[in-house]
Amino acid sequence: MITPRFSCTQNDTSVIVKVYCPSIRASEVEINVDGQLVVLHVQPYFLRLNFPHPVLEDGQSNAQYDPTSAYLTLTLTKESSGQFFEDLDLLSRLLAPRPTQGEQPPVIEVLDSQDTPSERREASLTSEQQEILQAASNDWQLPQTAPDSLPSLNLTSKKYYGFLDLYTGYFTNIKFSENEVNELNDVESCPLEDRRKLRLQHEEDKWDEEHYMADFADDTFIQELLSWQDDRAEDENSFSDEENMILLRLPRKECMLALFLLRNHLSHDCIDIFDPRQERNIYYNLAALLFAYAYDNRTTMHDPTPESAWTICSLIPAFSALDPPPYGSPDSPAPNITEAQAVSSPSFDETELAATLTQSYRRSLAFPLYRSFSLAEACRRDIAGILSKGKRAAIHRLLEMKHTLDHHEVYYIYSKIWIDDYCVWLQTSGSDEKLQEMAAALSRIKVTKDMIGWDLLELEAATQRSGGSTPDSDDDSDT
Structure with a gap:
């Protein structure tokens, strides 16, 4: 997938995102708004933006595509009118993924033998498999932690820099x-x-x-x-x-x-x-x-x-x-x-x-x-x-x-x-x-x-x- 060229501006009530995506079909544009996260997908472009504050997809929000300039313009309503969205010009920051919430997979308890086959399959999953299932519902952001007490081993003569x-x-x-x-x-x-x-x-x-x-x-x-x-x-x-x-x-x-x-x-x-x-x-x-x-x-x-x-x-x-x-x-x-x-x-x-x-x-x-x-x-x-x-x-x-x-x-x-x-x-x-x-x-x-x-x-x-x-x-x- 290609990350398209884009820019962001704002006014008192809205955030305006201009996305350069030539040679697309406007009917195939998919936009999903989830609080601070906005995801745009249209073949072959994919753009995920994480704003500092929530936006809404309401009657005032709209998306317009101009085939002449090849710009898709998204107008997203601010959840709190008048709120200032800082650092909209720092594009790499907007592209950063939403932090993981740290939620643990639900604990599954088998109550009796009347559970459905799908429930029994879920109960039989290992903790690692349950974690992957949970991650799939969270943008595939797998949580990772380094070992607490791993000894420091130098297995290579190479040194690090930069x-x-x-x-x-x-x-x-x-x-x-x-x-x-x-x-x-x-x-x-x-x-x-x-x-x-x-x-x-x-x-x-x-x-x-x-x-x-x-x-x-x-x-x-x-x-x-x-x-x-x-x-x-x-x-x-x-x-x-x-x-x-x-x-x-x-x-x-x-x-x-x-x-x-x-x-x-x-x-x-x-x-x-x-x-x-x-x-x-x-x-x-x-x-x-x-x-x-x-x-x-x-x-x-x-x-x-x-x-x-x-x-x-x-x-x-x-x-x-x-x-x-x-x-x-x-x-x-x-x-x-x-x-x-x-x-x-x-x-x-x-x-x-x-x-x-x-x-x-x-x-x-x-x-x-x-x-x-x-x-x-x-x-x-x-x-x-x-x-x-x-x-x-x-x-x-x-x-x-x-x-x-x-x-x-x-x-x-x-x-x-x-x-x-x-x-x-x-x-x-x-x-x-x-x-x-x-x-x-x-x-x-x-x-x-x-x-x-x-x-x-x-x-x-x-x-x-x-x-x-x-x-x-x-x-x-x-x-």
Whole structure:
């Protein structure tokens, strides 16, 4: 079955769904409305929408098909007139299946031998067969739980990576792909602790004092980049038709967290302890992704070049070394947060956030063409501005990154294992409030030059003594 292209709008009394389904017979359209769930079926299209609030199929509801435009328009009455249906533009969220109700199959008791043959057959079913019968009446959504105490066994040398560590096998033939971003020798068997060591060593090898001092001494063009303003007139609260098509084509993974728990042999009972900390790391890594976007956006003045894909991937530790947050720092180690604190305090820890940005700063000073601490500071302010506008603004930027990477013959792989899932996750689980909270934290934190670990202050002082540069306001404050 094909999921058709669609869009949703609303007014005070109705929800309007426009579905693009060419070459159909209007007489064959089947529509079923069940509270929040609306199912449309017409060969070869199938669309199941789960709205945040109930709708009705009454006298005011109707369906009209325009064969000229090939759009089927459904008008569904709101159960509560005037109620606002949030996130109708987040199409992946509407496509998510209705949560299972957790109802148990009915208990069957044989009272006497006068039961009918069908009743006797039902009574003889195993508990598993009864569960399947119950699931069949509930959209075939079989309930699943991971074993509570399954031992952790490593039966393969492969390691997992990507969003929520859900991927493996994508770099099996890395030696033949000419991937200049990859910093790992054997990606598929390299554990996380070794990835971090290799990444840090690679950064040390690529660090070039003379390059940094040259950019500090002659910063004319960097000053132009610092003064550049991204003044695009765009609507952050809506997506274009092209963006909607991209979002609809994304793989829908409503059970990403469940997959993570299953792969790590964790029970769903652990979710209250596990989820806040893991979710916080997802937000931290989003800041790293947007830092890379902000750097490329500012250095190209929003006109991506053939080098943009390499620049973006090189600046993100989770891409180049499959090494996502959390990070520690010798100068500012991440605090030891207890499980109880992780659950009770959803706020972002500014030390952890600063440690995340420190990795991005280091890479921006070791790899790309323009290596300036002031430029890294400008990127931090840029991502704070993006996140302050909420998840739709973040999705816009991720879609730009996705477009850049998808058109590269090698680096498209990072779009598949990271950006696609981030776009889905932001639509279905991202929080505007948490993004704005992180934006406020990014505006407050201070990444100092001594946190980078490359004696930047001494190098700048030596450059100034040789008459190569005069300190600016940023240089005076970063001690």
